[in-house]
Each structure stands twice: as structure tokens, then as C-alpha cells.
Amino acid sequence: MTDTLNFSIPTPKLSSDIYNHIHDMARRFANERIRPRAIELDDTEAFPSDLYEEMAQLGLFGITVPDEFGGAGLDALSYALVMEELSRGYASIADQCGLVELIGTLLSVHGSHAQREKYLADVLAARKRVCYCITEAEAGTDVSGIKTSAQRDGSGWRLSGSKIWIHNAPIADYGYVLARTDPAAGNRGMAIFIVDLSANGVSRGKKEKKMGQRASPVGALHFEDVLLGEEALLGPVNRGFHIMMSVLDKGRIGIGALAVGIAQAGLDAALEYAKTRKQFGKPIAENQGLRWMMADMKKDITAARALVHRAAMTMDAGLPATMDCSIAKCFAGDIAVQHTANAVQIFGGSGYIRGFEVERLYRDAKITQIYEGTNQIQRTIIARELLKA
Ligand SMILES: Cc1cc2nc3c(=O)[nH]c(=O)nc-3n(C[C@H](O)[C@H](O)[C@H](O)COP(=O)(O)OP(=O)(O)OC[C@H]3O[C@@H](n4cnc5c(N)ncnc54)[C@H](O)[C@@H]3O)c2cc1C
DSSP: OOOOOOOOOOOOSSOHHHHHHHHHHHHHHIIIIIGGGHHHHHHHOOOOHHHHHHHHHHTOSOTTSOGGGTSOOOOHHHHHHHHHHHHHHOHHHHHHHHHHHHHHHIIIIISOHHHIIIIIHHHHTTSSOEEEEOOBTTBSSOGGGOOOEEEEETTEEEEEEEEEEEETTTTOSEEEEEEESOGGGGGGSEEEEEEETTSTTEEEEEEOOOSSOTTSOEEEEEEEEEEEOGGGEESOTTOHHHHHHHHHHHHHHHHHHHHHHHHHHHHHHHHHHHHHOEETTEEGGGSHHHHHHHHHHHHHHHHHHHHHHHHHHHHHTTSOOHHHHHHHHHHHHHHHHHHHHHHHHHHGGGGGSTTSHHHHHHHHHHGGGTSSSOHHHHHHHHHHHHHHO
């Protein structure tokens, strides 16, 4: 009996010139425009519209949105490269890029011609702000438990319910809302609606005070008998759950890359500090305990980056990528938390003081284990895919 080895490594789809170009552009923008403002933005929790307008002009929004729809027309690997570099500058800024990518994907892949015409250009140009709305008070990890309902009303729909912890809710123009259309049909009874957040019946909760990534506002949205036309429906009526879950795969590549960016920023800061801070008459970098800590940071960041790139290339090859996306997001989030804590440790007392970059990075890292599906649920997905195989 012969044992055939069916082994393949996903490879990049585009030329290295293209990846280098987009990567260098994101890195330069992060170094020159984002990083110098990160501490101030974390402190003031301001929403830096000017930075987003600049990013839109540079073409850093809608990386995977086809060029005929106004996007950059690149691939998921390019998106991962951009997200890591923006996040190395400040993760809150990368968050906004991720949000536009997610909504851009919803519109370009699942939207009608009329919806793309009406909404996409404004989203990619940062003229209109958007949010995606899944989570509810009683339905976080268990999305199938959502209660927000959309009922037929004449030729349109009537939307009622509440969403919590929605990125951009305090400032968004449009919400992409997952609602239940058929209570008896479980995950097959949901749809996505594009909701104008200035419409009658929409109200916003207060802006939440967050531990980290404080320049991306988060809050609640309430819908009370909001009347929607048929044109508000995005995609087929009972496919909303599956559409949302499919775009979340790309979202997880984005969050994985964002987590790698945070961890890399922590290593950059730790290396610099360890070489210059002296104790016992020598740089603290000469102590083996710290050298091994930094070696472990480098080792794990390299592995996390490779996993993120692998997930992206698998998606770009059109292959099933769900497991790879969950592995990448979960591993990258876990090592970002672990190694930003190590960066704080290398800074000693200074690492615990507000205004030092590593203190912010440690707080910014934690949410990468929670949003876009908690890391427990990523492990559940990995196990499910394993057992399915
Ligand atoms: C800053 C921030 C931004 C966010 N942005 C958005 C957004 O833009 N849009 C949006 O829709 N949502 C958003 N969320 C919500 C986020 O996606 C949820 O918080 C997340 O999915 C977890 O849901 P939960 O908080 O209700 O936790 P729960 O579901 O209550 O889980 C609590 C704990 O139990 C664990 N757990 C639950 N079920 C299982 C299980 N079956 N097996 C093992 N462990 C389990 C979880 O992993 C977690 O550790 C955001 C949240 C935050 C904090």
C-alpha cells in the first residue's frame, strides 16, 4: 500500500512589488501620522476623522474591495499587511480600517447594484461612518440567541430591538443590523438590514468607557418600530446569519494581524528600553532572563504572523479558510496579551505608568481575545472543523 502525501502550502497571489508597496505605505503612514498621536488619542478618546480621511485618500480603506467598486482591488494578504502596520502605530486606527473592510465586503459581495451605488463610495472615502450590529445583552457568543426582530410591514419591514457594544455606534451614519425575520427558523431565520441611524425610532446609548483601544467609540443602539423599505435588506432574507459569519472569517484575519501589530510594537519598545536602561552598571538587556523573554516574544510574533498570512493566502486561493482564520486570530490574540505583559515587565515600574507606550499596548491587546468571537469560541470552531474532517 502506498501512502500518498497530499501536502500543499498556500502561496501569495499577487506580485511582491504590490505587497511591498502597500506594506511600506501603511508603515510610513503609521510611523509618521498615527504613532505620534497614539498616547494623546488614548487619553482623550477622540475620534480622529482627519486621519481617516487621509487613509481613505491613500487607498487604505477597502483593500479587498474590487477596484470596479472603488476599492484597492487587492487580497486578504495585503489587508493583513496593512492591518499589522496600522496597529503597530495604534490599534484603534486599525480597528476603523477593519470595520470599513467588513462593511465593504458585505456590500461588494452581498449587496445589490443599487446598494453598492448608494453606500460604498461614501464608506470607502470616510465620508460616512458605519457599524455592524450583532451583539445583544442576551446574545454575545451565542449569536443564534438574538432577539432584535424585523417583521414584514406592508412592502417593507418593521425593526425592533437593541444592540450593545457596537463599534462606532455613537458616531455612525449607518448600521448593518442582524435581525430575526423568522423566530421558528433558528440561524436560517435572520437577515441583515442597512439602517439609517438618523431614522425615526433609532436612539443611541451612551459611549462606553473602555479599558483599551479607546479612540474607537463603542455603544448601544436601540430600534423602536423603525420602518425600513425592502431596499434596506442586504442579501437574501434568511441568509443573514451565514453572510455575517462568512465575512467574520476575513474579520479574524484582520484582528489576528492587528494583534500581531500590538505585540510587535511591544517588542520594539522592550528592545529599545532594554538596551538603554542601566542597572548594576550595565544595560538590563545583558541579563539572560530578559534576553530569553525577548527571544520568546520574537519567536511567537513570527509564528503568529505566519499563521495570519497562511489564513489570508488560504482565503485568497479560494480554499476553505475558517479553521485557519480561527487559529490565526486565537494564537495572535493570546500571544499579544502574553507578550505585552512581558513588555510591561521589561519596563519595570515605568511600564505601569500612563504615558508609556507599553502600558497602553497591554490594555489594547486584551480585547483581541474577546471581539470578533472570543478565543474560547475560536477553539470551539477549530475543534468543530477538526472533527468534521
Ligand atoms: C470593545 C468591544 C467592541 C465590540 N465591537 C462589536 C461590534 O462592532 N459589533 C458587534 O456586534 N459586537 C461587538 N462587540 C461584542 C463582542 O463581539 C462580544 O463581547 C463577544 O462576542 C462576546 O460576547 P459576550 O461579551 O456577551 O460574552 P459571553 O458570550 O457572555 O461570554 C462570556 C464568557 O463565556 C465564554 N463562553 C461563552 N459561550 C461559550 C462556549 N459555548 N464555550 C466556551 N466558552 C464560552 C466566552 O468565551 C467568554 O469568556 C464588541 C465588544 C467589545 C468589548
